[in-house]
Amino acid sequence: MSYKPLDSKRVYLVTGAAGFIGYYLSKKLLDQGCRVIGIDNVNDYYDVNLKHARLEKLYPYEGFTFIKGDIADKLVITKLFEEYRPNIVVNLAAQAGVRYSIENPDVYIQSNIIGFYNILEACRHYPVDHLVYASSSSVYGANKKVPFEETDFVDTPVSLYASTKKSNELMAFTYSHLYKIPATGLRFFTVYGPMGRPDMAYFGFTDSYFNDKPIKIFNNGDFENDLYRDFTYIDDIVTGIERLLSNAPVEAVPHKVYNIGNNNPEKLMFFIETLEKCLSKATAEEVVFHKVFEPIKPGDVPATYASTDALQKAVDFKPETPIEEGLQRFADWYVEYYKVGKPKAQEVQI
Structure with missing residues (x-):
C-alpha cells in the first residue's frame, strides 16, 4: 500500500527528545x-x-531547538505550542518501566497521565496535522492469545505503567472524537539498541557483567516455559514512526x-x-554471565508477541532486524562507549 513520504517543511515536536527513541527519531x-523542536526534563531515572x-549529537543540527521542560507543566507546553506551532507532534516523553x-507510582500519574493530557489540550487549542504517541505492548497484560492483535481485549493491565498507557489510548480516542485531532498510538515491543535505556534487561545484564556481578533472570529457572519477548531494534522502530508521520488517520x-x-518472539535465555556471543566478539574474549534465577516479578508477563499486519498494511513496513545483528551493534557500541573489555592504550606493548 502506498503512503505519503515525510514532509520536511513541517515543524516536528518530539517530546522525550533526550530519551532513547526520541533521540533516534529526532x-x-x-x-x-526537518525542523525539530525537542523537549525533555532530563530526569535522573537513569544515567x-x-x-x-x-x-550532544543533536545540538549541531541547525534545525534543532531544545527546551528543557516537563510535559506535566501545562504552562511550559502551552507556551511551546504557542511559540513554535508544531504541525506534527510525537509524544515519547513518559515515565517508563513496569x-x-x-x-514509584506518583511519577507515572504526573508524566504519563497529566503530561499526556497537557499534550492533548495543546493539540486541541493549537491544531496539529497529526499526533503520534507512545503506547506499549504492556497494555496486553497477561493475554494468552498470541500474537497480540490491535483488536484484542486490553482491559486487564497488570501494572500501573500498563494502566497509564491504556489510559493514553482512551484519552487520545476521546480527543479525536470530540475535537477531530488525528492521532496514532504505537504499542512498542521491547525496544533495544546502541545508546539504549540502562534500565532494560540487555543493558543491565551487560553492566552487571563488567562490574563482576551476577545477572538476575526472573523466570524461575524454568527453561521449558521460559519468558518470550518480541525484541524490536531501534532502527525498525524509527522507520515505522517515520512512515506514519505523514499518514494520519482519516x-x-x-x-x-x-x-x-x-513479529518474532525469542526465548529470554536465547536472547x-x-x-554473550556478541559481547565476546566485541571484546575479543569469552563472555559468560553468572546467572541467578528468581521468580517472575509482579507486573511482568510471560510473553510478548506482536502481530504487525495492520502496520504493514498501513505503511508497507514491518520490523525485521534479527537479534544477532541488533545485539552486535549494541555490544560494539557499549564496549566503545564505556571503554571496557579492551586493553588500555598505556598497557599495549609494542
Whole structure:
C-alpha cells in the first residue's frame, strides 16, 4: 500500500527528545532537513550522562531547538505550542518501566497521565496535522492469545505503567472524537539498541557483567516455559514512526493504534546467550554471565508477541532486524562507549 513520504517543511515536536527513541527519531528527522523542536526534563531515572550524550549529537543540527521542560507543566507546553506551532507532534516523553511503577507510582500519574493530557489540550487549542504517541505492548497484560492483535481485549493491565498507557489510548480516542485531532498510538515491543535505556534487561545484564556481578533472570529457572519477548531494534522502530508521520488517520474518529514489534518472539535465555556471543566478539574474549534465577516479578508477563499486519498494511513496513545483528551493534557500541573489555592504550606493548 502506498503512503505519503515525510514532509520536511513541517515543524516536528518530539517530546522525550533526550530519551532513547526520541533521540533516534529526532536525528532521523534532522538528517532529512526537518525542523525539530525537542523537549525533555532530563530526569535522573537513569544515567543523565547518557541523555546528555544523545543531546550532544543533536545540538549541531541547525534545525534543532531544545527546551528543557516537563510535559506535566501545562504552562511550559502551552507556551511551546504557542511559540513554535508544531504541525506534527510525537509524544515519547513518559515515565517508563513496569517494575519501577510499583515502587514509584506518583511519577507515572504526573508524566504519563497529566503530561499526556497537557499534550492533548495543546493539540486541541493549537491544531496539529497529526499526533503520534507512545503506547506499549504492556497494555496486553497477561493475554494468552498470541500474537497480540490491535483488536484484542486490553482491559486487564497488570501494572500501573500498563494502566497509564491504556489510559493514553482512551484519552487520545476521546480527543479525536470530540475535537477531530488525528492521532496514532504505537504499542512498542521491547525496544533495544546502541545508546539504549540502562534500565532494560540487555543493558543491565551487560553492566552487571563488567562490574563482576551476577545477572538476575526472573523466570524461575524454568527453561521449558521460559519468558518470550518480541525484541524490536531501534532502527525498525524509527522507520515505522517515520512512515506514519505523514499518514494520519482519516476515519470519522481519526484515531488508530498499531503494534510495532519484531513479529518474532525469542526465548529470554536465547536472547541472553546471543548477547554473550556478541559481547565476546566485541571484546575479543569469552563472555559468560553468572546467572541467578528468581521468580517472575509482579507486573511482568510471560510473553510478548506482536502481530504487525495492520502496520504493514498501513505503511508497507514491518520490523525485521534479527537479534544477532541488533545485539552486535549494541555490544560494539557499549564496549566503545564505556571503554571496557579492551586493553588500555598505556598497557599495549609494542
